[in-house]
Structures are given as structure tokens and as C-alpha cells.
Amino acid sequence: MSTVPYVAEKQVAIAAVRRACTLTASVFNKLVKNETLTKDDKSPVTVGDFSAQAVVNTILGHAFPDDRIVGEEDAADMRAESGVELRNRIVELANETLTGPLQPGEENIWGLGSGKAQTAEQIMDVIDRGNYDGGRTGRFWTLDPIDGTKGFLRGEQYAVCLALINNARVELGVIGCPNLPVSASAPTGERGCIFVAVRGEGAYQIPLSPSSTVEPIRLQIPDLSQDQLNLLESVEKAHAKLSFNEKVAQVLGITREPTRMDSQAKYCALARGDGGVYLRMPTGAGYREKIWDHAPGSVLVEEAGGVITDSRGQPLDFGLGRTLGENFGFVAAGKKVHSRVLEAVKKAKEDEATGSA
Ligand SMILES: Nc1ncnc2c1ncn2[C@@H]1O[C@H](COP(=O)(O)O)[C@@H](OP(=O)(O)O)[C@H]1O
Ligand SMILES: [Mg+2]
Numbered sequence: 224m225s226t227v228p229y230v231a232e233k234q235v236a237i238a239a240v241r242r243a244c245t246l247t248a249s250v251f252n253k254l255v256k257n258e259t260l261t262k263d264d265k266s267p268v269t270v271g272d273f274s275a276q277a278v279v280n281t282i283l284g285h286a287f288p289d290d291r292i293v294g295e296e297d298a299a300d301m302r303a304e305s306g307v308e309l310r311n312r313i314v315e316l317a318n319e320t321l322t323g324p325l326q327p328g329e330e331n332i333w334g335l336g337s338g339k340a341q342t343a344e345q346i347m348d349v350i351d352r353g354n355y356d357g358g359r360t361g362r363f364w365t366l367d368p369i370d371g372t373k374g375f376l377r378g379e380q381y382a383v384c385l386a387l388i389n390n391a392r393v394e395l396g397v398i399g400c401p402n403l404p405v406s407a408s409a410p411t412g413e414r415g416c417i418f419v420a421v422r423g424e425g426a427y428q429i430p431l432s433p434s435s436t437v438e439p440i441r442l443q444i445p446d447l448s449q450d451q452l453n454l455l456e457s458v459e460k461a462h463a464k465l466s467f468n469e470k471v472a473q474v475l476g477i478t479r480e481p482t483r484m485d486s487q488a489k490y491c492a493l494a495r496g497d498g499g500v501y502l503r504m505p506t507g508a509g510y511r512e513k514i515w516d517h518a519p520g521s522v523l524v525e526e527a528g529g530v531i532t533d534s535r536g537q538p539l540d541f542g543l544g545r546t547l548g549e550n551f552g553f554v555a556a557g558k559k560v561h562s563r564v565l566e567a568v569k570k571a572k573e574d575e576a577t578g579s580a
């Protein structure tokens with residue numbers, strides 16, 4: 224008899240992402256100026272990022288006490304003497320979310336809905352459980368509490384992203400997108416969805432609300448015709464070389480405008496057929512991509528029948544630590560389109576090298 228893998232992990236991951244999404248959505252409406260900091264790499268981080276990491280890590284810690292976590296944020300700024308206000312706000316937000324009433328699907332998750340608040344020290348320690356370095360062997364989670372913080376601050380797309388990695392293979396991915404329309408055909412309609420994939424078990428879109436009775440939708444990347452194809456790409460010019468995407472689109476004969484969207488919502492859009500190719504090329508500034516920015520998206524795309532590689536066609540390596548190593552960019556697409564994109568990238572690179580474009 225074969226058993227379905229990762230049933231408990233999936234249930235816990237969905238519950239954790241749902242709680243974190245509730246938090247981030249409510250924080251957005253209340254954010255004030257001094258609740259956003261600039262990190263050493265000049266990128267923004269908000270009280271929402273820290274408290275969402277506290278919430279997810281707490282839930283994972285209760286359910287799987289031995290699991291390690293590679294999380295984007297750490298509590299250093301909260302521990303600093305100047306961080307008192309920041310710390311108080313994060314502790315308040317995290318506790319508010321963790322002590323909220325038990326939701327459908329959370330029945331077996333110990334510690335939730337208990338009404339028991341954590342101390343500031345406990346919240347900072349649980350955020351720092353995300354300090355694991357990752358690696359080739361063993362099991363660990365990756366967490367990006369708010370992916371696309373810049374999109375979050377603009378009121379656009381962002382995602383709460385969680386993945387489970389075992390021996391360098393992504394086994395489970397859960398991506399919560401509070402601002403993503405439930406259906407791309409109704410862009411001004413209902414928003415908020417979660418994307419879930421377990422290796423070997425398919426990719427699904429489920430409602431963000433735990434009390435919704437809407438059934439999961441199985442996702443399969445469709446075979447798009449040439450006139451339906453377009454590129455999915457970052458909003459931020461500093462994150463991807465958008466001028467190169469334009470050249471690749473030309474080589475591919477793509478006529479539709481690209482869809483620009485922050486965060487791993489791009490992988491979700493690809494998985495459900497809203498755009499045919501996610502292309503992310505390095506800007507050349509030496510930036511190393513982080514595993515939490517691609518782990519859940521990669522298993523989602525693969526389980527939706529697609530392919531993801533670097534721009535040379537090599538597989539991504541999630542066993543190198545917190546980063547994916549030397550950055551050759553990413554190409555994700557349906558199977559047939561993917562090989563065409565690799566060819567087009569090669570051609571665009573050659574043209575660039577010979578100055579003929
Ligand atoms: N120079 C750079 N090149 C590529 N990615 C970068 C980058 N600087 C930051 N990023 C990453 O880009 C992510 C957002 O991706 P996108 O552009 O697809 O929305 C950020 O995630 P966070 O917002 O979680 O920090 C950050 O990790
Ligand atoms: Mg960040």
C-alpha cells in the first residue's frame with residue numbers, strides 16, 4: 224500500500240502560511256513610517272516580515288521540533304538597544320496572530336488557538352530559529368515571510384513562501400498570495416489564494432480563507448499558442464535584467480507585453496497559465512540568489528508539468544547553503560516552451576557578445 228507523502232507537513236505549512244497572510248494583510252493597512260527598516264544590502268524589511276517569520280517558525284517549531292529552518296530574516300535589529308519600539312510592535316503582532324481562534328484545518332496543530340502569548344525573548348529566539356545554513360543533507364524548511372517586500376509596500380503583489388527540502392530536493396512548497404486575483408480572467412474580482420505542491424502529488428490552488436468551501440484546483444501549465452505567450456518578470460529593475468528579456472522576447476517572436484509582478488506570485492501565475500515564461504536574468508552586480516526565493520516556486524512549476532533550470536539549462540542546486548551559488552539566472556516554463564527559451568537566451572547572449580543586437 225502506498226501512502227501519500229508529507230500529509231502532516233502540508234497541513235501545518237498551509238496553516239502557517241494562512242496565519243502569516245492574515246497578519247501581513249492586516250499590517251499593510253496599519254503600517255507607519257518607522258515600521259520599515261533598510262537592511263545592510265539596502266533592501267527594505269518591515270514589521271510584517273519579522274512578525275510573519277515569528278508566526279511561521281513558532282508553528283513549525285511546535286509541529287516539527289527537530290526541523291531546521293532557513294529563514295530570510297533575523298532578530299538582530301530587534302535586539303539592538305534602538306530596537307525597543309520595533310520589538311514591541313513585532314511581539315504584539317505575532318502574539319495577536321498566534322493566539323487568534325483555531326481555524327478549520329488547524330485541529331491537530333498543537334499550540335495554536337491556545338491564547339498563550341510569548342515573551343519578547345521567545346519571539347526573538349523563534350525568529351532566529353531561521354538562522355540555519357542549509358546544505359546538501361538532511362531535512363529543513365525555507366521561509367520567506369514576505370517575498371516581494373517592495374511589492375508589499377506598494378500594495379501590489381507579494382507572497383508568504385514556505386518550502387520543505389530533504390537531501391537538497393524540494394519536496395513541498397506552499398505560497399500564499401493575499402493580493403493575487405483568484406482568477407486571472409477576473410483581475411478586479413476576489414483576491415487571495417494559496418498554491419500548494421507536494422513532489423509527485425501535483426500542484427493546486429486553494430482558497431486563502433480557511434473557512435472557504437471552494438475545492439482545490441489542480442494546476443497544469445497549458446500549451447500556449449505563440450500569440451498567447453508572454454514573459455513574466457520582476458517589477459524591480461535591480462532584481463533582473465529586463466533589457467535582456469526584451470531581446471529574448473524578440474528572438475522568440477513574442478508579441479504580447481510582459482507581465483511585471485513582484486515575488487514568487489510569478490511562479491504561481493506560470494503554474495496556472497497566466498503567462499508562458501518566467502525569465503529572471505542576473506543584473507551582473509554579483510548578487511547570489513537565495514533558496515527561499517525559489518524553492519517553493521520551483522516545486523510548484525515542476526508539479527504543474529513545467530520545467531525550471533538556470534539560463535544554461537542546468538538544474539537548480541538547493542544543497543549549496545542559503546544561496547543557489549553562482550547566478551546564471553532562471554528559466555521556468557511549460558516543457559515545450561522551455562527548450563525554445565533556452566535556445567533564445569543562447570542566441571540573445573551571442574548577439575550581445577558580438578554586438579549585433
Ligand atoms: N540584485 C538582486 N538580484 C536578484 N534578486 C534580488 C536582488 N536584490 C534582491 N533580490 C531578491 O528579489 C526578491 C524579490 O523578487 P522579485 O523581483 O521577483 O519580486 C527579494 O525578495 P524579498 O522581497 O523577500 O527580499 C530579494 O531576495
Ligand atoms: Mg528581503
Ligand SMILES: [Mg+2]
Nearest residue numbers: 367370371516
Ligand atoms: Mg524574497
Ligand SMILES: [Mg+2]
Nearest residue numbers: 295367369370
Ligand atoms: Mg522576504
